[in-house]
Amino acid sequence: MNTTQEIMDLSRKIAWEEVSRECVFTCKCGKLLTGFHEAHCGKFQKAVDVRQRFVLRDAGFYKEPKNIEQVKVNLKTSDEERAQMAKQI
Numbered sequence: 120m121n122t123t124q125e126i127m128d129l130s131r132k133i134a135w136e137e138v139s140r141e142c143v144f145t146c147k148c149g150k151l152l153t154g155f156h157e158a159h160c161g162k163f164q165k166a167v168d169v170r171q172r173f174v175l176r177d178a179g180f181y182k183e184p185k186n187i188e189q190v191k192v193n194l195k196t197s198d199e200e201r202a203q204m205a206k207q208i
């Protein structure tokens with residue numbers, strides 16, 4: 120897997136988890152939220168797409184000159200921080 124693909128996968132995972140956490144029981148569309156629903160709901164996926172752009176921006180993905188390795192490190196760090204915060208709650 121190349122680095123850009125890794126960055127896309129990781130940022131999508133982070134974005135997906137964030138949107139999922141915001142919709143504890145009810146999806147963006149108002150239906151009951153389940154893992155199956157998340158994967159098939161257009162509104163949920165759209166929300167993940169939008170969030171992913173913010174996650175990428177925060178990691179420096181749109182900065183020029185692009186430092187793809189640094190973006191990857193930033194994403195991994197933020198993913199670990201999130202996991203830590205989730206444990207503390």
Ligand SMILES: [Zn+2]
Nearest residue numbers: 146147148160
């Ligand atoms: Zn939905």
